[in-house]
Amino acid sequence: MMGRRSTLAALVFAVSVAACQSDPGAPRSIREVVGHVVSPHGDDGAVVLEIAGRGIEAIEADSARVFVQRDGGALRVVLVRATPGTIAFRLRVLDRQALFNASVTAVANGANQPRPSLDGYRVAWVR
Numbered sequence: 001m002m003g004r005r006s007t008l009a010a011l012v013f014a015v016s017v018a019a020c021q022s023d024p025g026a027p028r029s030i031r032e033v034v035g036h037v038v039s040p041h042g043d044d045g046a047v048v049l050e051i052a053g054r055g056i057e058a059i060e061a062d063s064a065r066v067f068v069q070r071d072g073g074a075l076r077v078v079l080v081r082a083t084p085g086t087i088a089f090r091l092r093v094l095d096r097q098a099l100f101n102a103s104v105t106a107v108a109n110g111a112n113q114p115r116p117s118l119d120g121y122r123v124a125w126v127r
Contacts, residue, residue, distance in 0.1 A: 029094070030057060033125060036088040037104060040120030043084035048106040049077045049123065055095035061088065076105075084110030100125065 037047050051059075052074045059066055059077055064087055067078040079087050091100065102123035107115040115121075 030092050033091040033093055033100065034088065035091065035100075035102065035123045035125050036086060037079075037107075038120075038122050038124050039086075039107070041109065041115065043110055044081070044087055044107055044115075045084050045110045045112050046078065046080040046108040047087050047104060047121075049075075049079070049102050050105055051075045051077055051091070051100060051102045051123075053091075053093070053098050053100035055093045055098050056091055056100075057094055058092040060090045060092065063088065 037044065037049075046064075054073075056075060059068055059075070061079055063085060064079040064081045066089065067080075069076045077089070079089055081087060102125075104118055104121040104123065107118060107121060109115055
């Protein structure tokens with residue numbers, strides 16, 4: 001049986017550990033996951049993606065404008081290039097072990113015309 005001092009020490013330790021784990025000012029570990037759209041047609045002008053995965057903080061791209069809408073646990077992402085080319089992007093995520101599922105739901109060619117088929121399109125991840 002624990003004495004009063006032992007019980008008090010255990011309680012103080014538990015509260016201290018809980019406070020350290022829930023510190024909102026603690027630095028968060030963010031990693032970057034790079035994705036690119038694999039295209040059977042070569043250069044594209046724009047793409048619409050559905051991305052599911054937890055802990056996504058931001059989506060960025062160097063060569064495209066990015067538009068994002070959260071839809072429950074998934075994200076709808078539109079990437080638009082000024083000039084046709086490979087469409088690549090970065091996810092900034094909190095969960096270092098998170099897995100992502102992405103599907104291509106629409107593609108526009110370099111003349112901003114919709115591609116009639118999405119056959120052969122997919123997202124490839126580089127970790």
